[in-house]
Amino acid sequence: MVNLPIEYSDKKVTPFGGMSLMKRFLDSIGIREYMSTLELPDKGSNRSYDPVHIIESFWLSIWTGASRYIHADWLRYDTTLHDIFGWDKMPSQSTYSRFFGKFSQCRNTAVFPSLQHWFFSQLQVNDITLDIDSTVITRSGNQEGSAKGYNPLKRGRNSHHPLMAFVSQTRMVANAWLRPGNTADSSSCKAFLQETIEDVLADTRIGLVRADSGFYTEDILSYIQQQGLNYIIATRMYPNVKSEVYGIEDWIPICSGIDVSQMYFEHKGGKRRRYIVVRKEIEKRPKAGGKLLFDDLPGYRYSCYVTNLDLPLDAIWNLYNTRADCENRIKELKQDFGLENFCLKDFWATEASFRFIMVAYNIMSLFRHFALQSYNKATLATLKVYCFALGAWSVKHANKKVLKIALNAKRRPWLDGIFAKVESLRPPFQYSNA
Structure with missing residues (x-):
């Protein structure tokens, strides 16, 4: 050669x-x-x-x-x-x-909401779908705010636990906050949502808010409704929610191995809301998401969503499922934009x-x-x-x-x-x- x-x-x-x-x-x-x-x-x-x-x-x-x-x-x-x-x-x-x-903190609050608001004011897009999610950024050191918390891939490692808001139609990030690694899922969520809706997207019409179970609090649900917004939010399976799900008898099959139902429920001191429950048969859907809730019903996984939309059950479930695209945004940010490595x-x-x-x-x-x-x-x-x-x-x-x-x-x-x-x-x- x-x-x-x-x-x-x-x-x-x-x-x-x-x-x-x-x-x-x-x-x-x-x-x-x-x-x-x-x-x-x-x-x-x-x-x-x-x-x-x-x-x-x-x-x-x-x-x-x-x-x-x-x-x-x-x-x-x-x-x-x-x-x-x-x-x-x-x-x-x-x-x-x-x-x-x-x-x-003061300068970040002064600069970034204004910059993001200006950026989205350059776009003509309305009735947007706003997706809220969180992720874990593992740190190799003792940087300020890095702490041991929820880290499914690298258990016991220090991390940060940021919040991120995405606009589905434009495939962009509307807002993002960094949080310490030992932060609870729901910590700072309402303040983050307020900044995103009232500052960053103040001039953009929001058609739907979708979020994971970290945003399932009465305070956040009430705030979204006060803003006149539609929402679909994953529900935490608290004992009283599980009890209501267990009592459901009327299930509607929508495809092989997947049934849906609905219930109306209110937490103590909260408002009565509509819940969509999805049941997946493990034998037919072994890779389906959801949680095993009941020892006497080991063959099913359950997911639950709270919403104020007046749409058919399967339509609401399908609407929420398209939220998974924000995981692709997070993946690209980590792989191509160095999100995990620019750390001080x-x-x-x-x-x-x-x-x-x-x-x-x-x-x-x-x-x-x-x-x-x-x-x-x-x-x-x-x-x-x-x-x-x-x-x-x-x-x-x-x-x-x-x-x-x-x-x-x-x-x-x-x-x-x-x-x-x-x-x-x-x-x-x-x-x-x-």
Whole structure:
């Protein structure tokens, strides 16, 4: 087997020439200009980086594959990428650490709801479905807020336990809070929901709220109804709920091994509400979700949902089941956006980077939906191969810099089409509810 001889060149080539698309897209949506109006940390000196530059560099690091702060240092030596974004240099790992370290609980509350509200005000989408979920982020250390709590995959390890709100129609994150790892499921849920509905989505019409059993409290249910919103929320199987489920006799089969029923029930001091109960036969549905509730009925798993919708039983169950797509969003955030690895010692610094990652995700989601319509569900890993990982270098032509992209002649019209699409995009971005 012949090995090619090795030679070296000083030519400044970037492997991410396709990031020129993202630079133009950021120009189109105007997010830099809005961020400059927020209460971001001030520059420490004239030689310091502009805060908006640091944030944009952080996003660029994530989009090109960084999953830790140390990875961001790689781009400091990519001068062609600097030329694409019009920068002289990029921040180092320590610059990011110092910058996010200036965020406090007060600053996070001032910056992120406003930023997310502005972002969603650039979209035309109504009657959205708001999905609320939580996840576990395992930590390898003793960072502030990391503690032993519910961690099904790595029991006994320290973790954080964030809350996240997703907009189903746009496949975006509406809001996200970081919480300590030993936090109870329902802790801070109402305050999180209030910020999401009243601040972030204040100008967006919400058609349905779906949430897991961590949001099953009388306080939260009453708040959602006071806001005039429809909801489907998974129910905790408290003893009094189990007793009511056990007494159900009328079951309606909707498919092989799955029956549904309903009941009206109220907790002590609570309102009477409608509950949808789903029973799954284990023999026919061995992988079905749900809980084994009764020793004398070992062949069934049960799930229960509370709702104020006046729809058929199977329709409500099917509506709730589509909520599972938010698990795909969480998976992509962890695998492609470094959600689990950008961690600092200070809790609020970690939350700041955590929430900026959400904005990076939303920008990419907006880009792939409107600029790459045939790839609007592709993950970031796929998009890097599809249109971002293009070798490129800059040259001077007619006294100005030009970006040269290495691309087969047959694919050039395709890339020209994407550039033309990006440069024609302007907010508001209209989503179809079809």
